[in-house]
Amino acid sequence: MADGTTPAKLGAGATMSRLAVIGAAVAAMAGGFAYAGGWLSPGTLTPARLVDQFERDNGVHAGFRRNHAKGVCVGGFFEGSGEASGLSKAQIFARGRVPVIGRFALAGGQPYAADAAVTVRSMALRFTLPDGEEWRTGMNDIPVFAVSTPQGFYDQLVASRPDAATGKPDPARMKAFLDRHPETARAVAAIKAATPSSGFADSTFNSLDAFRFVNADGVSTPVRWATVPVGPATSETPAQTAQTDKNYLFDALIAAIGQHPLQWRLVVTIGQPGDPTDDATIAWPAGRRTVDAGTLTIDHIEGEATGPCRDLNFDPLVLPAGIEPSDDPLLSARSAAYAQSFTRRAGEARQPSAVATPARTEGQNS
Amino acid sequence: MSSRPGFTLLSRGLHWLMAALILAMLFIGVAMVASLADYHALVSLHEPLGILILALVVIRLANRLLHPAPPLPGHLPRWQRLAAKASHVALYGLMLAMPLIGWAMLSAAGYPIALWGSLHLPPILPHDAMVYAALRQAHTVLAYLLFATISAHLAAALMHALIHRDGVFESMAPWRAPKGRNEEPPAVVPVP
Secondary structure, three states: OOOOOOOOOOOHHHHHHHHHHHHHHHHHHHHHHHHHOOOOOOOOOOHHHHHHHHHHHHOOOOOOOOOOOEEEEEEEEEEEOOOOOOOOOOHHHOOEEEEEEEEEEEOOOOOOOOOOOOOOEEEEEEEEOOOOOEEEEEEEOOOOOOOOOHHHHHHHHHHOOEOOOOOOEOHHHHHHHHHHOHHHHHHHHHHHHOOOEOOOOOOOEEOOOOEEEEOOOOOEEEEEEEEEEOOOOOEOOHHHHOOOOOOHHHHHHHHHHHHOOEEEEEEEEEOOOOOOOOOOOOOOOOOOOEEEEEEEEEEEEEOOOOOOOOOOOOOOOOOOOOEEEOOOHHHHHHHHHHHHHHHHHHOOOOOOOOOOOOOOEEOOOO | OOOOOOOOHHHHHHHHHHHHHHHHHHHHHHHHOOOOOOHHHHHHHHHHHHHHHHHHHHHHHHHHHHOOOOOOOOOOOHHHHHHHHHHHHHHHHHHHHHHHHHHHHHHHHOOOEEEEOOEEEOOOOOOOHHHHHHHHHHHHHHHHHHHHHHHHHHHHHHHHHHHHOOOOOOOOOOOOOOOOOOOOOOOOOOOO
16 A cells, blocks of 8 residues: 555445445446447437348348449549539539549349339549549439438338338338428329439439538638539330330440440539538528539449449548538438448359440540 | 556557547548548548558657556556556557558558648558558458447456546546646654
8 A cells, every 4th residue: 555554354234245346337337328329219219220221121132222223334534614612612523633543323222123214323423633532422303302311211211111912011011201391292203203314424413412622711611512414314115114225325325335335414402501501301492503513434344243343332421621520410321321232242252244344435535 | 555557648648539539430440441432531531530540559658658647556456456557558559550551551551641622642562462452451450449448448447447446447537627637655763
């Protein structure tokens, strides 16, 4: 002891009570850890439970994404126009070219499903900035998202689970879900009213979630963005709809890129005060100011087996300085669920993709 | 018997700072993987904090080599000395391994390793999903092992403080004045 004396021996009662204090301290720490980890609240929606629901609805397809399972890898570059550099200090918006890796895919957890015009199409991109920063974004060809919260998303998954007898969702359960979620009923009506284009190459892909651009002066602006095809969009024809080729959308994309590079403009829409940034089911009013931030050129396509996109997580919150998340609750949830899906498939053996892609197809003019 | 030698002020400062940071890290880590709403905010905290802990553990290891721990009191049985030694080796090993595995795992996943603003760390492994999956699993298992080791360390420290009252806890206590630091207990007083 500090005073050099031997401490008095503790009585049995004192020893027991002191041991109890030690036990309580260790138990409190362990209990806090269990609480933080969500083990004491098994009803709470977690990333794992969200992805479990995808696996219940679709089965487990080893090596594939749990959502947007069917897809191909693409690559090319982005050339900033400089016009968005006053809104965001992100280097990508300065004039200049950065490499891009991307992925076109169809929504849903079925990697071997037949292509269909009504299936939501997605474009995911990873821009590599000069200093090691990255910007990753996942966009869809629908005007608004169907749900505004992670719980709504989960409830929609549960409601749309295919019925064992019919293989289709139970309409009564779906109706009950839509009655409970009027925002989804409105959003679904807007999504159904939009006519799908003929394919990936002439689709407009929307960020859906709002973000914030921050410029060099620290001014923060609410934004949404979209990639808008440079060529004209055409509606899907009845002949396409009657296609028997189950990969017709992907095959058309491979053929198109084989002919020439495909281009999209990155159009940034600026939100006004009062425009909701936390609800992806609501479109901002038409006529909002837009800025043409640059041109995306996709000049080659490659199957997932050899392409670089399968093992990339297009986490929408991998953002460079100058782009920040908004208060949209879907953003953090997407980041968490994508990470969960990525971790699960990363450790699984690869399976061949349904889309038969040549090793690498490049545009003739690229 | 004289006052037991304690740890230096720097050693104690590093110990308690890292205790707070590592416990915060373990709680942040276990909470973030279970959270949808706070996932991004917690990840944004977890990664730079991990790198800070890595920097601190390097300083601490160097400090430990320069200033070894004071000896344990003689009354402790052999198994407790071995347990103390083993748990300290485990704690140092895990403190060093956890941030390195985290950094390696993000590298293998192909994620950029963001510190602050546009400041980034380079990858320390090539992009490989299978390697990522293995390291991600190791990061979880070792985090639980670290939490268990810290719990045992806390229990042992409290045993010394409340039951044995042998000065071992006081040698690392944050409030202890560095009295008797690095002093050898006086030998038998020479009789003229």
